[in-house]
Amino acid sequence: MEASTLVDPRTIVATADFVPVVAHGPLEHGTYTADEDGRKIARCRLYRNLECGEHQATHEALKAYLKDPRFRIPIMIWIDPDGKELFRRSGWRRPEEFLSDLRRASAMVPGPRRTQAEALALLKALDEGQAALAAEKFAEAAAKFEEAAKPDVDVIRKEAKAALDAMRKRGDEMLAGAQGSLKAGSVRRARPLLELLAREFPAFDCGREAANLLQRLPK
Secondary structure, three states: OOOOOOOOHHHHHHHHHOOOOOOOOOOOOOEEEEEEOOEEEEEEOOOOOOOHHHHHHHHHHHHHHOOOOOOOOOEEEEEOOOOOEEEEEEOOOOHHHHHHHHHHHHHHOOOOOOOHHHHHHHHHHHHHHHHHHHOOOHHHHHHHHHHHHOOOOHHHHHHHHHHHHHHHHHHHHHHHHHHHHHHOOOHHHHHHHHHHHHHHOOOOHHHHHHHHHHHHOOO
């Protein structure tokens, strides 16, 4: 199938909103060294766009769907985004048969669809938000998480909103600390926290409250 069905232009176009993976446990095929962006990387000699560890990991994950060790190779298992098996096909599939399988699987999975490129674009904002948060660039992180929370992809939206909730909690704790310092009469200790909150958390209530408090502090 690698030399016929899977490289058929119709198949390539039709699989744009699927996540195709290959499961292969043995390593008798060996590796070769690829040069990618100036780096030397060991790639699989059989599946030349993968590392052998990747198709081995998928092989381990697929075991959950193969309770009976006796099955015909190749076998294609169609799975929905929640990990539920939709159906399976054994043996070689001609392009027309494979396209029919694609249409059947697509009809069985409701909800919004994304191509791989679109999914990667959605994940980019989430990754950039996490990187900004790790660097304590809170305003930038919040903006990225807000961007990632807008699309109608639940798994990305939930992670982005969880990150925003964690940021909100952190900001509230910092505000409480600054307010505690003010009550204790220590403006010197409170001011840096309030300035940080006003500058880096303007999208949150804690940032807006910090800005209000700063305006009332003595110069």
